[in-house]
Amino acid sequence: MTEMNKTWILRARPVGEVKETDLELVEAPLAPLNEGEVRARTIYLSLDPTNRIWMSDMDAYLPPVGLGDPMRGGGLGLVTESRFDGLEPGDIVNTGLAHWSLYNTLPGAGLAKMPQLPGVPLTAFMGPIGATGMTAYFGLMDIGKPKEGETVVVSAAAGAVGSMVGQIAKIQGCRVVGIAGSDDKCKWLVETAGFDAAINYKKEDVGAMLDKHCPDGIDINFENVGGEIMDAVIARLNDFSRMPLCGLISTYNATDPVPGPYNFANLLMRRTLVKGFIVIDYYPRFAEGIQQMAQWLMERKLKFETDVVRGLENAPSSLSRLFEGKNLGKLVVQVSDEPNKS
Template identity: 65%
Template sequence: MRNSNRQWVLRQRPEGDISDGDLELVDAPKPEAGDGEILIRTIYLSLDPTNRIWMSDMDQYMPPVEIGDVMRGGTLGVVEQSNLDGFDVGDIVVPGLGGWQDYTVSDGTGVSKIPAGLGIPLDAFMSVLGATGMTAYFGLLEIGQPKAGETVVVSAAAGAVGSTVGQIAKIKGCRVVGIAGSDEKCKWVVDDLGFDACINYKKENVLEALRRECPNGIDVNFENVGGEILDAVLTLINDNARIPLCGLISTYNAEGDVPGPYMFRNILMKRARVEGFIIIDFLERFAEGQAEMGQWLAEGKLKYRTDIVDGLETAPKALDRLFTGENIGKLLVRVSDEPAA
């Protein structure tokens, strides 16, 4: 058992890629749970593209992390001390944004308990049944409104959100074409996840490949990337296409303004609907999404993969994997071991 609380503190706002010195690992005293509080030991820390946005002071959907603050991050952990009714030592909990640290103290606000004995691995609650899974579920089904027989394109297809989007679209009877950055990723989403096709954007001209793989045009574009990939997709959208705008990862490390899509006119010509969304807006409906996704998981219709890096000390370097494309599936840091079953 650790006697200190290691914390990654934001020291300066990154310019471009995150570099040494933007974050510092400090050793703070291990906190105690006060009256009406629980002490949670972090087991998994979620690394997300949006971490880079939170480190900046751009206009965003939450307040930026302040200089000197512990880096914000989604976590899953185990209760080590409890002075709060309804929580026992050993409970597995998702405290929402526990942060890049070994321990979190909480008064229970926003903390959800993972029921014991479900037989579902804990990493599922940080991926397919967690916020990224819900992003795929609500973004695709509520905003994308896919119908059987339609063509759905998803970028960052072998990532946490994209790999789930494609599978849900297959469950709904669509033709699914992924776009990803390696042959290994493309092989995984086609051979293991059942996508109809996948384009390696680092090897092929995306527009030409989309013409080949989407002979009936594109009805739904689940957008994770932006930039040139978005432009290629916009070129081929059908009338009344829906575009859930989930992310623009190709621009998160950019310095200064980035140009908008050159094919923006097709939104007009094709009467398309683009809708940005942030998953926290669907928080109150998570139980609904988790119930259906849990069912698909149990039936073997949905698969997930986690890419787990060991040690809190590796977090900033591991975050880079999202921007270099090294991760396959949901990127997590194992901060401490899961309790023995």
């Protein structure tokens, strides 16, 4: 009997938050593989704030997902069939920019096979040594250029990117202040991830708390959020500060034009370097980033959490966890069991 695939298809452009009816889960038979292709059954599907951007018809860094097309997304897959020399059933690969599908059929060339690292769980390849880890590593190290003794502030600090940024900055000898949306997250940041301080922006006056926790001003603002939080940080930047502009999640569901930043002039007065970046720009240097992050992981210098939702059918409804701040660490959908863990 022909095996069936399941794929989420984008049916409507979301207005504001994504609704489940914006996508449809469609079943279709799997086609036979062509020469050079592999089939990978998704183990973990990455859910990312940028999924929301890809659903909008906007001028972004990648074209939008077309209406009627499979939703774009990546993760880890178990090779179940291969017509590509160099990959065989049982291998685990990073599927790159594939689909929100049970199975992805992919060109074998260029697929990265995941190595086994002692003591490192597979979920690390979705976090510290995956795309979000690379975002943190290159955004901070290449653009932020942290120096010992400097003060680094990171927003969405308990998320996939932010939690890595803060810990890498600590390894570089910086003072690190995180901004996050709950007391539990702030506790995790200080007690587990080793941040010097954390601010609960939903309860506390961010500006006043930044004044308290950053007595020498702010040298690096790793920006994940935008809006009022970004404004409060910009107002406290030091001369020749740096601002890796990684994300603006507070604006992704906006239906009206987004105002600000109100403290824009301070970027001029402080001669701040602001640089937007997209992690895919760093693909050619991923090996370097993965090697360093893997080493820190194996030395137990990085703590990470994975927020796991089970079932491909829950992908669209789970995306809201990112916008409601329900996730601690990297949000993934577990689509099928890890090998040897079933």
